[in-house]
Amino acid sequence: MNNETEDLQDTYPGAGTFKFGDSAELCQHLIALVRQGKKTATCAALSDFDGEPEAMPVAGRCDIAANWDGTPALVIRTVEVxxxxxxxxxxxxxxxxxxxxxxxxxxxxxKAYFKRGGHFDPEMMLVFEHFELVEDLAGREL
Structure with missing residues (x-):
């Protein structure tokens, strides 16, 4: 584990790490929308959590949104799931x-995003998460 992750785990105990989107370009675009205050929610297919239920968002928990290369970008707090x-x-x-x-x-x-992931159905269940930006890690001395 690198020092950045250890430090963030000290500050935000129990935080999970995830990436927005399914490509480097989309990931950076979505992070920029959060930084601008335009993105305050996200969603994923419920089936994405079948293998790792601990990754399911939990109201009140902070999580770390990573850049595509895995470096920490933002800390968000889940408000509602x-x-x-x-x-x-x-x-x-x-x-x-x-x-x-x-x-x-x-x-x-x-629809295009879920099809790229190999699972789209108009009746598929989604996990819809509202969140707030807690900390923008750009320029943070870790």
Whole structure:
């Protein structure tokens, strides 16, 4: 374990580490949206947690969003976790993700995202997480 992770575990005990998106470009774009205050939610397929239930977001817990290379980028605190079918995501929920201006745009982009991951069904269950930015680690002396 490197010193950065050890230090962050001291500051944020129990924090897990994850990456936004499924590519370096998307990851950095989503981190930028969080930094700008535009992205305050994210979602994943419920089935993604089958092999590692400890990775499931938990309200009140802080987690570390990593850059694509694995270096820590942000610390977020989960505010609310909801399980919802893809087809039942509301426009309000979709807009909190900060990636689209409409529910239709969110559906189009997320359908493509889930298809790239090999699992899309309009009735698939999602883990929808609202969060707040706790610390931007850019420039932090670790």
């Amino acid at each position: 909801t399980q919802v079918r893809y087809c039942d995501v509301t426009e309000e929920m979709a807009l909190c993700e900060g990636e689209n201006d409409t529910l239709l745009g969110w559906r189009k982009d997320h």
